[in-house]
Amino acid sequence: MRVRFGVLGPVTAWDGAGTELALRGPRHRAVLARLIVARRRVVPVDLLVDDLWDGSPPGGATGAVRTFVAALRRTLEPDRPPRAPAALLTTRGPGYALEAAPDTVDSWEFERALRRAADLPPERALPGLHSALAPWRGPAYADFPEAAWARAERARLAELRLGALEQLARARLDLGRADQAIPDLDAHVTEHPWREEAWRLLALALYRTGRQGDALAVLRRARALFVEQLGADPGPALRQLEHDVLRQADHLDADEVRRTVLPWDADPRPFGARRWVRPVDPDHAGERGPRGDAAPTDEVRRDSASPAPGDELWNRAADTYRRSVAPGARLRLASTVGLLRDLAVTGPEGLQASRAQRLAAVEAAEELGDPVLTARVIGAYDVPANWTRVDDPERSARVVAAAERTLAALPVSGHEGARARLSATVAMESRGTRGPRGPEAAAEAERLARGLGDPTLLAFALNARYMQTFQRSGLAPERDALGEELIALASRHDLATFRILGHLVRVQSRAALADLAGADHHAEAARQLGERFESPLTSVFVDGYRALRAAADDRVPFDTARAALRDAIGRAEGSGMPGLTRGLEPLALLCLRLRRGLPAPTEPADHGPHEPWARPHVLLARGRPDEAARALARVPEPPRDLLLEARWALVARAAVALDDHGAARRALVGLAPAEAEDAGAQTGWLTLGPVAAHLEALRRLLNPLNGHSRQ
Secondary structure (H helix, E strand, C coil), rough: CEEEEECCCCEEEECCCCEEECCCHHHHHHHHHHHHHHHCEEEEEHHHHHHCCCCCCCCCCCHHHHHHHHHHHHHCCCCCCCCCCCCEEECCEEEECCCHHHHHHHHHHHHHHHHHCCCCCHHHCCCCCCCHCCCCCCEEEEECCCHHHHHHHHHHHHHHHHHHHHHHHHHHHCCCCCCHHHHHHHHHHHHHCCCCHHHHHHHHHHHCCCHHHHHHHHHHHHHHHHHHHCCCCCHHHHHHHHHHHHHHCHHHHHHHHCCCCEEEEECCCCCCEEEEEECCCCCCCCCEECCCCCCCCCCECCCCCCCCCCHHHHHHHHHHHHHHCCCCCHHHHHHHHHHHHHHCCCHHHHHHHHHHHHHHHEEEEEECHHHHHHHHHHCCCCCCCCCCCCCCCCHEEEHHHHHHHHHCCCCCCCCHHHHHHHHHHHHHHHHCCCCCHHHHHHHHHHCCCCCCCCCHHHHHHHHHHCCCCEEECHHHHHHHHHHHHHHHHHHCCCCHHHHHHHHHHHHHHHHCCCCCCHHHHHHHHHHHHHHHHHCHHHHHHHHHHHHHHHHHHCCHHHHHHHHHHHHHHHHHHHCCCCCHHHCCCHHHHHHHHHCCCCCHHHHHHCHHHHHHHHHHHHHHHHHCCCHHHHHHHCCCCCCCCCCHHHHHHHHHHHHHHHCCHHHHHHHHHHHHHCCEECHHHCCCCCCCCCCCCCCHHHHHHCCCCCCCCCC
């Protein structure tokens, strides 16, 4: 069996069919990794013992090492006859050696590929560099970040990889593909700001795509970083490039490269004809186009069957991205989350797919062992949220756990933006839960975002704070102010999705404050923005508010209001938001009937998470008051979410109907801060009428001689 070994990431091994081999425990992996570091040389048993236990081996450590080796041999050579000498993990003199072929260890093959690429012209070096970088699955020897025996090899391989990325960028520049080099280089200088060559290549790539101002800004940013952090000026290469960019030196060859940025040259007529622009000598009529087909010399006009201009651009950009970004590159992971974020607001299918794939992206980032990258992947999913119950609590809990681990793993200083996004994520994904962590995380995210002056980050942090403004009832004014700030911030900085969110927040808070005219205004503004920016999920919440509007207007017949509610929730059920819709229709119908002075529905219904608060009313309507009283006694504290006032109002109504003073006192305390609000209207879907009316009924029950006195 031919075994391949991987150390460019977690240490692993595969059989000839590519199946991962079971290497047992961490000590077994450590023995294998230590032998790979030795590069076929013998590692004495005593040195293995010291390395595995960091100089403090327990008694019996030598025997344990021999046991680890025996187990590894059985895994690596399962068909070796008993007592036959090992051919791969051999005993030599005082120790052991791994007799691996040069092309069976990914790190060795990586180095060979780099040496080969160094002697090749750019057009042949480029695919070789892509292949060389593809096996990287994370930091080298990722299982052993603190092991002294791996430290030098990890650092050496990391330096080779960074040099390979820069070599790849140089090859792209030499081939006139400066636009393809920019995204990787931008990420590269962010993660490794002290590499002068990376800054130089990024500035040159920007210049060659016609972005002289951006190139100068990059060079000046590099200069400021070196001076402020290291107390030294950049080296001569960066200084010379800045000089050359300022005078637009001919040797930078910007004009020649600019002609090859895109495979298509835009016709000056909007959406008119297109023709190929060759990235090679146009006299070579037999050359192939970028997609492998013959490059046409005549203009090709789009007919009715051709894709729309936006689709054309999308397909070309996606093709270029696939060709340009090496499989396994970290940029792909970060870019994927950006795509998932955009996908989440396209409609039900996109929302469900983005949520499912988001967790996979987070877990993939964690496997790479780079907390800064993981923070970018987690925090990039800044999708606005309006409902306080998560759709998948288990998935949200896993995202929160990953965010907390990443916060703990980030370097002590710096990375304030990453910390803010991670804190906002913790607050967003823990919404509707009790405990101080959610509010603390929201406050920290807002504090950091305001200090950084990043409008998108601040909008995300404000959204997180909104989700944590349900610690008690009566906070509609605070939420209304948050919505107002979101609208102003998003309007100034063209943040369309957060602008829509701001209007939806104000729809809810103005309705809660009994300002239906104001809520009407914001609902219409949200609807128009949703249509303009192709955000179909906006209409779900606007339709819900229209149903609430019908329920709140006693002039609207009951049957009409009920039909509006069912229609709105029916459309919402196809929206991909189960946290919103589960149990919402029976709860809203219950509230509608109670508000109109009717008994609760008696037919079976799945109230989902709302069942404890609905059950006493259903039992009362069925003529079973004793069971209703027992059910009311079991009603828990309401979750801290949009339905807080509605649930307390349901407790209040049941307490009055059943003459339950204990439940009445609980409801009085819970509802009193919201006396000026409408119970349930903060949801934007249902209403139980003014809180003041519920409080008055509770006070009459608790103090029949003076119904208006305060308890």
